Amino acid sequence: MDFEGEWLAAAPLPVPVDAIDAEELRFRITTRSDLEPLAASIGRLGLLQPLLLRAAGRGYTIVSGFRRLAACRQLGRREIPARVLSLAVTDACCARLAIGENALARPLNLIETARALALLTATAPDGCLPVEDAGALGLPAHAGVAARLMRLERLPAAVREGVQEGAIALAMAEELGRLAPDAASAFARLFRRLGLGLNRQREILSLVTEIAAREGRPVLEILTGHELEECLLDPAADRGHAAQQIRRRLHRRRFPAIRRAEEGFETLRRRLDLGEGLQLTPPRDFEGTCFSLTLSFGSLEELLELRGRLDALARNPALSRILKSKAEGFAPDPPPAGPRPPS
Amino acid sequence: MTIRELFIDAEAADHPQTAAIRSRLAVPARVVPGPAALFEEVRAADDPAGRGKQVLFLTRNRGAFLKACPGTRHYTCCGYRILHVGSYCTMDCAYCILQAYFHPPLLQYYVNQEDMTRELEECFSTPVIQRIGTGEFTDSLIWEPWTNLSRGLVQRFAAQRRAVLELKTKSVNVAGLLDLDHRRKTILAWSLNTERVIREQERGTAALGARLRAAAAGAAAGYPLAFHFDPVVIYDGCEAEYREVAERLFAAIPPEQVVWISLGAFRFMPDLKALIQRRFPDSRIVYGEFITGLDGKARYFKPLRIQVLRSLARAIREFAPHCCVYLCMEDDEVWRHSLGFVPAERGGLPRMLDSAAARHCGVEEG
Numbered sequence: 001m002d003f004e005g006e007w008l009a010a011a012p013l014p015v016p017v018d019a020i021d022a023e024e025l026r027f028r029i030t031t032r033s034d035l036e037p038l039a040a041s042i043g044r045l046g047l048l049q050p051l052l053l054r055a056a057g058r059g060y061t062i063v064s065g066f067r068r069l070a071a072c073r074q075l076g077r078r079e080i081p082a083r084v085l086s087l088a089v090t091d092a093c094c095a096r097l098a099i100g101e102n103a104l105a106r107p108l109n110l111i112e113t114a115r116a117l118a119l120l121t122a123t124a125p126d127g128c129l130p131v132e133d134a135g136a137l138g139l140p141a142h143a144g145v146a147a148r149l150m151r152l153e154r155l156p157a158a159v160r161e162g163v164q165e166g167a168i169a170l171a172m173a174e175e176l177g178r179l180a181p182d183a184a185s186a187f188a189r190l191f192r193r194l195g196l197g198l199n200r201q202r203e204i205l206s207l208v209t210e211i212a213a214r215e216g217r218p219v220l221e222i223l224t225g226h227e228l229e230e231c232l233l234d235p236a237a238d239r240g241h242a243a244q245q246i247r248r249r250l251h252r253r254r255f256p257a258i259r260r261a262e263e264g265f266e267t268l269r270r271r272l273d274l275g276e277g278l279q280l281t282p283p284r285d286f287e288g289t290c291f292s293l294t295l296s297f298g299s300l301e302e303l304l305e306l307r308g309r310l311d312a313l314a315r316n317p318a319l320s321r322i323l324k325s326k327a328e329g330f331a332p333d334p335p336p337a338g339p340r341p342p343s
Numbered sequence: 344m345t346i347r348e349l350f351i352d353a354e355a356a357d358h359p360q361t362a363a364i365r366s367r368l369a370v371p372a373r374v375v376p377g378p379a380a381l382f383e384e385v386r387a388a389d390d391p392a393g394r395g396k397q398v399l400f401l402t403r404n405r406g407a408f409l410k411a412c413p414g415t416r417h418y419t420c421c422g423y424r425i426l427h428v429g430s431y432c433t434m435d436c437a438y439c440i441l442q443a444y445f446h447p448p449l450l451q452y453y454v455n456q457e458d459m460t461r462e463l464e465e466c467f468s469t470p471v472i473q474r475i476g477t478g479e480f481t482d483s484l485i486w487e488p489w490t491n492l493s494r495g496l497v498q499r500f501a502a503q504r505r506a507v508l509e510l511k512t513k514s515v516n517v518a519g520l521l522d523l524d525h526r527r528k529t530i531l532a533w534s535l536n537t538e539r540v541i542r543e544q545e546r547g548t549a550a551l552g553a554r555l556r557a558a559a560a561g562a563a564a565g566y567p568l569a570f571h572f573d574p575v576v577i578y579d580g581c582e583a584e585y586r587e588v589a590e591r592l593f594a595a596i597p598p599e600q601v602v603w604i605s606l607g608a609f610r611f612m613p614d615l616k617a618l619i620q621r622r623f624p625d626s627r628i629v630y631g632e633f634i635t636g637l638d639g640k641a642r643y644f645k646p647l648r649i650q651v652l653r654s655l656a657r658a659i660r661e662f663a664p665h666c667c668v669y670l671c672m673e674d675d676e677v678w679r680h681s682l683g684f685v686p687a688e689r690g691g692l693p694r695m696l697d698s699a700a701a702r703h704c705g706v707e708e709g
Binding site: 210213214216255256257258261284285286287288289326327328329 | 627630631632634635636637642644645646647649674675676677679680
């Protein structure tokens with residue numbers, strides 16, 4: 001029997017607000033929680049679209065109209081116009097109506113789409129996504145895409161909220177879904193706070209998880225440790241600065257020897273006092289053996305001046321130190337020999 | 344891992360080697376018209392690298408049996424030649440490059456050894472020293488339970504004087520070779536690592552002590568020996584543990600019987616990282632301080648490589664001062680700082696190894 005026409009045929013009736021079970025959220029699709037504009041509209045124009053309810057015992061459950069009910073309650077209304085479906089209407093039918101009311105009226109965000117797909121699947125008699133219904137309701141009908149989206153529903157709230165507000169992309173949400181829920185939530189909070197793009201999020205995720213694996217510690221411990229907290233608590237740091245500080249600290253912890261070498265090289269390069277027009281570049285990652293020296297000039301006089309500085313550069317002990325200490329990661333000079341400390 | 348199924352290429356079905364292997368390997372066998380369907384099945388498995396260890400494909404090698412070692416121009420290669428007897432491995436090491444090298448990774452054994460023999464005879468007739476090994480695309484001795492491959496090779500190499508065969512393994516499958524008249528033309532070689540690396544990264548391989556006992560048995564049978572510390576893995580305390588391995592090695596083996604020892608720091612194709620993370624989630628081996636090497640592979644940061652290789656080389660020299668120690672795929676800077684010389688000062692790495700083979704195995708040019 002087709003029940004879908006039933007609600008269209010039924011005339012709206014006034015239903016006591018207190019008879020509606022607002023806690024039963026099974027058919028809720030929307031993630032929107034702001035009530036003010038809706039309440040203002042209802043207050044001014046009245047409720048243009050009646051709720052869709054289903055009879056349940058002595059009261060009703062909501063199929064569609066969760067926000068409208070909340071707004072009416074906020075306005076102190078005691079009755080609300082609604083169309084009422086009988087108990088004989090199936091869950092699958094209610095699901096289609098709930099999804100249709102939302103999806104055909106406005107674009108759904110990823111979380112709402114995930115909810116809609118999960119609801120369609122859960123209410124299908126065989127427990128499988130009815131792809132034709134999904135397509136007709138404007139939802140992704142491809143089984144693979146639908147499965148990916150439905151997994152969002154099982155993610156921790158902080159991740160879902162991040163997806164909902166656009167701070168976390170689907171791809172990142174999926175990566176977070178492979179972590180323990182507490183770690184995924186901590187990453188989501190961090191990403192939402194720092195407002196990072198996907199590539200930067202991936203970089204931080206990779207650094208933190210690899211540090212955790214390397215050090216044999218839980219991911220959460222790295223994320224909530226003093227080292228990162230300090231960057232977030234710094235009142236002088238804006239989001240960009242905090243993000244940069246965090247990345248720098250994570251890099252240092254993940255690649256300590258490489259960082260030390262980079263700093264050692266920088267210290268020695270500064271001692272060269274290269275000035276304008278000369279640039280010394282080490283081999284990438286210090287793996288090759290050739291350094292590059294770039295000369296920049298705009299006139300013959302400048303070139304001749306650089307030639308003189310080149311001679312001085314070749315005699316600079318810091319350059320010799322750079323070349324000799326590369327294999328040891330630019331370790332600092334050994335301390336000068338002095339008198340032995342008394343025993 | 345255990346082989347559960349045998350697939351036989353229709354073109355190899357009537358080969359006597361196929362019949363011999365079928366008689367020794369008691370698993371269901373299927374003759375297939377070609378590799379395509381099997382390759383597809385392995386590729387489609389949840390864990391292709393694991394599935395490829397459970398099926399053995401008997402086929403013909405349609406290419407060359409002898410190949411050059413796939414070194415790159417950026418790092419010094421030993422110039423060894425690969426005898427391509429089969430591919431992949433029944434053991435399951437986290438770091439194994441073969442998981443990502445073959446598409447799909449699948450145990451294959453080539454039965455047309457008459458072609459291999461012909462290529463070897465041609466090779467033996469060239470007037471230069473050749474170093475040939477079967478342990479690049481597979482472990483040399485995993486095939487012992489089902490084939491007479493290594494026995495045949497040892498006997499063939501014993502009958503000439505220009506080439507040495509290196510059988511490289513992490514197994515202890517040498518019993519079938521000990522009674523052979525090898526004439527020192529076969530080098531039995533073991534890949535060595537610390538107890539920790541073997542325990543955590545080398546599933547299904549023989550324990551260190553067992554490898555050393557097998558090597559000692561080889562030495563007692565007069566075989567020249569070689570050892571490969573490859574991959575050397577860097578972790579807290581690794582230098583002391585590698586030193587301990589060197590100590591145990593020379594407590595078990597007379598240094599004068601060792602032809603060469605190679606050292607190679609862990610390096611891997613970028614694709615291997617995700618594969619290791621998926622197949623060996625407890626392994627921390629990919630979380631070292633790696634950079635992208637000049638050959639595109641991930642390598643430990645050079646100063647770290649130098650430090651660990653230098654430390655291990657010193658330990659080996661302490662016990663075996665005259666042993667030929669070389670580095671696998673490193674540049675002159677690493678050689679200079681870890682071994683104290685560069686290959687060119689000794690005629691180049693291939694020359695160094697040829698000389699070691701000449702001294703220990705009696706091979707000669709001309």
